[in-house]
Amino acid sequence: MKARTPFIAGNWKMNLDHLQSIAFVQKLAWTLSDARHDFATAEVAVFPPFTDLRSVQTLVNADDLPIAYGGQDISEHDNGAYTGEISGAFLKALDTKYVVIGHSERRQYHGETDEQIAGKVAAAHRHGIIPVICVGETAEDLETHGPSAVPVAQLRVALGGALKGSDVVVAYEPVWAIGSGQAATSDQAQQVCAALRVVIAELLGDDVAQATRILYGGSVKSSNIAGFMRETDIDGALVGGASLQLEEFASIVRFQKHVGT
Ligand code: PGA
DSSP states (O other), X not given: OOSSOOEEEEEOOSOOOHHHHHHHHHHHHHHHHHXXXXXXXXXXXXXXXXXXXXXXXXXXXXXXXXXXXXESOOOSSSSSSOTTOOOHHHHHHTTOOEEEESOHHHHHHHOOOHHHHHHHHHHHHHTTOEEEEEEOOOHHHHHHHOSSHHHHHHHHHHGGGOOTTOOOEEEEOOGGGTTTSOOXXXXXXXXHHHHHHHHHHHHHOHHHHHHXXXXXXXXXXXXXXXXXXXXXXXXXXXXSGGGGSHHHHHHHHTXXXXXXX
């Protein structure tokens, strides 16, 4: 087994309201416990909309569930006149362990730049939240620059905001693979994730690079997760669509059952 604890993260995007989130997290916990999932072998986190976080926190605390949760975005600022933004201080007050930063949908629909993303990474670390930094190339980038150049350049800037000694998670998500049903091959994904680990080593040192979990995201399903998890530099998955299907997501979490089959 790899020294890094595998991490399966469900990015719900703009799906499931606070009542639905409670039902989902409760059922996920039951399904995994019925299947005797050992959380030491794969950490599980969900990333619900902001309005669900308080409900998820209450449930997780009340039932002592071994499921982590995170926000889908964070403001670069701590407070002030930033209508519609959510501060890291507010997320931390809800025991939010992680936050997704720089998802391609934020980059594409909200014009987030690499510099803003670095600012958000810094904000997460200021508040003791672990950023899940998303990078990935579009189909056009892939054609023009090959697979690694754009994600590597994005990560270089984003890590400029990281606080030395604080954890980060990196998610490699080729934009063309997100929601398309067309996942990268495990080989392609491994190559890019290896290049991303080199960037982490350069900027944060070898020890951090060896300890940092790098996820693959983009059309991950129970039928392809095992292939990704067999790769040396892939330590988990950021799952979108399939994270909304209970049995499917639970089966992805239990990927070790299908590795080698
Ligand atoms: P997908 O989304 O699994 O639906 O492709 C992944 C993501 O956007 O994080």
